[in-house]
Amino acid sequence: MAHLSDSPDRYGLVSRVFHWGMATLLAAQFLSAAARWGLDRENAVRETLWSYHTTLGTTLFLLVLLRGVWGLANISRRPPHSGRMGQAAKLGHIALYLLMVIVPTLKLLSAAGGTRGFSYLGIQIFPAREVEIAWLSSFGEWHGELGWILALMIIGHIAMATVWHHLIRRDDTLRRIAG
Ligand code: HEM
Numbered sequence: 047m048a049h050l051s052d053s054p055d056r057y058g059l060v061s062r063v064f065h066w067g068m069a070t071l072l073a074a075q076f077l078s079a080a081a082r083w084g085l086d087r088e089n090a091v092r093e094t095l096w097s098y099h100t101t102l103g104t105t106l107f108l109l110v111l112l113r114g115v116w117g118l119a120n121i122s123r124r125p126p127h128s129g130r131m132g133q134a135a136k137l138g139h140i141a142l143y144l145l146m147v148i149v150p151t152l153k154l155l156s157a158a159g160g161t162r163g164f165s166y167l168g169i170q171i172f173p174a175r176e177v178e179i180a181w182l183s184s185f186g187e188w189h190g191e192l193g194w195i196l197a198l199m200i201i202g203h204i205a206m207a208t209v210w211h212h213l214i215r216r217d218d219t220l221r222r223i224a225g
């Protein structure tokens with residue numbers, strides 16, 4: 047069990063699988079968003095990439111909840127973050143978590159209030175409504191913008207891990223999560 051859980055000198059297997067698995071899925075999610083934003087409506091690549099956006103987005107929403115529960119269960123054992131930079135890193139991670147929860151939640155709330163209904167893996171989650179609940183639907187307006195802010199924060203996070211920690215300070219930060 048010991049290697050599954052986190053410890054002060056490294057992240058355990060479960061946290062690492064969550065971290066790298068979700069990083070890969072988020073990359074695919076941003077690829078679909080970028081295709082929607084950058085390619086013409088008739089483009090077949092855009093169609094293909096966009097076709098999985100809501101399913102993958104809902105999967106990411108469920109995964110981040112599980113990851114958060116696992117993170118909280120391991121919070122007292124995780125690698126410590128000391129000093130000002132450490133506290134800033136901690137705040138950065140909390141912000142990443144918040145956005146990973148908020149971005150899909152906004153769209154799910156708007157689907158709950160919409161007239162089209164919403165299904166996930168063939169299971170109906172929200173039935174189609176005859177009349178839209180406007181205040182619920184309006185939550186979706188912030189989804190795209192906050193999604194791109196999350197993408198920028200992830201770029202900053204990757205730069206800190208690779209350039210600052212691995213190349214400049216040459217410390218163990220990247221190894222603790224890489225395994
Ligand atoms: C979608 C992409 C990513 C997201 C959302 C993300 C998010 C996070 C979060 C929330 C943590 C805190 C530990 C945890 O709860 O899992 C973390 C840790 C870490 N991540 Fe990422 N990450 C991403 C991609 C990457 C990539 C590509 C790298 C490196 C090339 C990286 C390097 C690290 C390192 C080194 C840590 C440990 C930091 C420390 O102990 O202070 N991450 N990441």
Ligand code: HEM
Binds near residue numbers: 102107154194
């Ligand atoms: C972590 C999960 C998610 C991320 C990172 C994400 C990211 C994004 C981004 C960046 C855009 C903007 C694309 C553009 O500029 O054209 C977007 C648009 C969109 N997303 Fe997501 N998304 C996620 C989850 C979801 C979920 C769960 C749903 C549906 C239930 C969804 C439905 C949509 C729709 C319909 C749009 C089109 C624009 C709009 O109506 O606002 N997304 N997404």
